[in-house]
Amino acid sequence: MPIPKLFEGCLSLPVISAPMFLASTPTMVIENCKAGIVGTFPAANQRTSEGLEAWIIEIKSALKAYEQSTGGKVAPFGVNLIVHKTNPRVNADLDILIKHKVPLLITSLGAISDVVDAIHSYGGVVFHDVVNARHGKKAMQAGVDGLIAVSTGAGGHAGSLHPFALIQELRAFFDKTLILSGCISTGAEVAAARCLGADFAYMGTRFLATKECQINEKYKNMVVSSSAEDIIYTNAISGIPANFIKQSVTEAGFDLANLPTPDGFDIGAEMTDEEERDQNNKIIAKPWKDIWSAGQGVSGVNEIISIADLVKKLITEYQQALSIK
Ligand SMILES: Cc1cc2nc3c(=O)[nH]c(=O)nc-3n(C[C@H](O)[C@H](O)[C@H](O)COP(=O)(O)O)c2cc1C
Numbered sequence: 001m002p003i004p005k006l007f008e009g010c011l012s013l014p015v016i017s018a019p020m021f022l023a024s025t026p027t028m029v030i031e032n033c034k035a036g037i038v039g040t041f042p043a044a045n046q047r048t049s050e051g052l053e054a055w056i057i058e059i060k061s062a063l064k065a066y067e068q069s070t071g072g073k074v075a076p077f078g079v080n081l082i083v084h085k086t087n088p089r090v091n092a093d094l095d096i097l098i099k100h101k102v103p104l105l106i107t108s109l110g111a112i113s114d115v116v117d118a119i120h121s122y123g124g125v126v127f128h129d130v131v132n133a134r135h136g137k138k139a140m141q142a143g144v145d146g147l148i149a150v151s152t153g154a155g156g157h158a159g160s161l162h163p164f165a166l167i168q169e170l171r172a173f174f175d176k177t178l179i180l181s182g183c184i185s186t187g188a189e190v191a192a193a194r195c196l197g198a199d200f201a202y203m204g205t206r207f208l209a210t211k212e213c214q215i216n217e218k219y220k221n222m223v224v225s226s227s228a229e230d231i232i233y234t235n236a237i238s239g240i241p242a243n244f245i246k247q248s249v250t251e252a253g254f255d256l257a258n259l260p261t262p263d264g265f266d267i268g269a270e271m272t273d274e275e276e277r278d279q280n281n282k283i284i285a286k287p288w289k290d291i292w293s294a295g296q297g298v299s300g301v302n303e304i305i306s307i308a309d310l311v312k313k314l315i316t317e318y319q320q321a322l323s324i325k
Helices: 026-035 049-070 090-099 113-120 133-141 163-171 187-196 217-225 246-251 267-271 296-300 307-322
Strands: 015-017 038-042 077-082 104-108 125-130 146-150 177-181 200-203 231-234 242-245
Touching (some): 049 077, 090 113, 104 113, 146 200, 187 307, 217 246
Parallel strands (some): 015 200, 038 077, 077 104, 104 125, 146 177
Antiparallel strands (some): 231 242
């Protein structure tokens, strides 16, 4: 299926290293793009719009310097923007992405045609996260270039549909780029995504256990030691359904059998560094920072390695999987 020109001739593997709140950094983006896969980060990982601009400048200049010194071509990078009424920074962040002509915008929650048109005005590309065909059709009407099919078991705010069903349903009406997200942690799984009809694999959880990822060592080790049954899918933590590592949920003081009823999703509250305390003056554990997300794809994560080594490993596994006679 068609892949935007932006990605032609610069990828070593059809993989997007997915944006992860509090985890993705410019260093990860730069290492991903140097290794030939698309590097991304959420705009919200920088605490201000000015900080976001500084990160974009850092990434662009590091990639330019790398291309000049090697004569090679790096993969493009992308920024994720949560387009939701509770995100106070949407417009300011968007202005910065347009000013710096960020190659790829990944939108979550809201697909808005004005945003798509603004990115298209300089030749940028927009991919949008969806969990079902209804959201996919809305995003298609907004003019997005690609749909990210977020299936069951994915890290972060996951969907609930099986990837086979989701890809089938989206492909039935969408003939542009399809990206499959959820439990893709090995090169064989990247090949499986391609066999299903996806153009790209979207990998989050696997990149948590890399040397460059900025989450703490305990979190990384939990990703490595967990298996699929150690993951809980609940809306109790972040207000909308997401996957978290059970151990981090219980260590934050929750009873897994008796989780609280959520009172809605508020990205603005999740983005602040401010401490919240309960009536006993005890600090309330925050989703993402203290309660750690990962998908069922933890099963395929067995070691913490550098991004360069991980991409080499993924390429070998991908080629082996596709050469099976
Ligand atoms: C710790 C963590 C944080 C995430 N934060 C975001 C985010 O800020 N924005 C977003 O669009 N997706 C976010 N995601 C979802 C990923 O972008 C991606 O869809 C998902 O990780 C893919 O599934 P996998 O983890 O099974 O590979 C997050 C995932 C994880 C594990």
